[in-house]
Amino acid sequence: EVQLVQSGSEVKKPGTTLRISCRISGYNFNDYYLHWVRQAPGKGLEWVGLIDPADAERKNAEKFRGRVTLTADTSTDTAYLGLRSLRSDDTAFYYCVRVGGSIGFDHWGQGTLVTVSS
Amino acid sequence: DIVLTQSPDSLAVSLGERATINCKSSQSVFYTSGNKNYLAWFQHKPGQPPKKLIYWASTRESGVPDRFSGSGSGTDFTLTIRNVQAEDVAVYYCHQYYSTPWTFGQGTKVEI
Numbered sequence: 001e002v003q004l005v006q007s008g009s010e011v012k013k014p015g016t017t018l019r020i021s022c023r024i025s026g027y028n029f030n031d032y033y034l035h036w037v038r039q040a041p042g043k044g045l046e047w048v049g050l051i052d053p054a055d056a057e058r059k060n061a062e063k064f065r066g067r068v069t070l071t072a073d074t075s076t077d078t079a080y081l082g083l084r085s086l087r088s089d090d091t092a093f094y095y096c097v098r099v100g101g102s103i104g105f106d107h108w109g110q111g112t113l114v115t116v117s118s
Numbered sequence: 119d120i121v122l123t124q125s126p127d128s129l130a131v132s133l134g135e136r137a138t139i140n141c142k143s144s145q146s147v148f149y150t151s152g153n154k155n156y157l158a159w160f161q162h163k164p165g166q167p168p169k170k171l172i173y174w175a176s177t178r179e180s181g182v183p184d185r186f187s188g189s190g191s192g193t194d195f196t197l198t199i200r201n202v203q204a205e206d207v208a209v210y211y212c213h214q215y216y217s218t219p220w221t222f223g224q225g226t227k228v229e230i
């Protein structure tokens with residue numbers, strides 16, 4: 001069974017750095033891209049970025065340029081999202097999502113709530 | 119970036135009636151070599167990850183009730199919910215995975 005299990009909720013202060021994890025099981029980590037999507041309170045879904053665990057190719061949305069770090073540890077089948085210089089508007093649920101080829105997103109993590117507050 | 123614009127922003131329907139949500143893309147999301155539209159529809163309820171209903175614009179995900187259907191091609195797409203049930207109350211998003219950055223429509227809230 002394919003599973004994406006994310007790390008737990010985080011409360012962070014503005015200006016600090018966030019790192020959340022997404023550990024997969026049930027398939028070969030190197031065979032599928034992983035994306036990150038977030039949803040802020042009262043807002044819609046927003047694409048953050050992607051990583052190919054096989055070769056660490058990554059892309060991210062322009063609005064996160066310089067602040068986001070996407071990594072993948074093939075020894076533990078875990079992907080990480082790092083976000084620095086946190087702001088209150090980074091408060092959101094963050095999801096890791098697997099891409100099943102041409103069908104797009106096919107498996108979602110349970111979500112990690114990140115609250116940025118002083 | 120491909121911009122997806124949904125209409126309406128919200129929709130109130132009676133139980134058993136039909137709900138129709140439109141999604142217009144700023145560029146075609148038709149992938150010619152695969153002969154598919156890279157457009158999906160998601161249902162999102164509070165406290166849960168989004169649930170994919172439709173991919174390739176009109177292919178229903180396994181286990182999704184057949185009252186959900188998708189249509190359209192190129193730049194104009196529609197999600198139709200026939201015989202709306204109470205459990206269909208949610209926000210619905212169209213989503214393109216044709217090119218990065220992958221994008222979502224702004225969402226349509228369906229209420230009873």
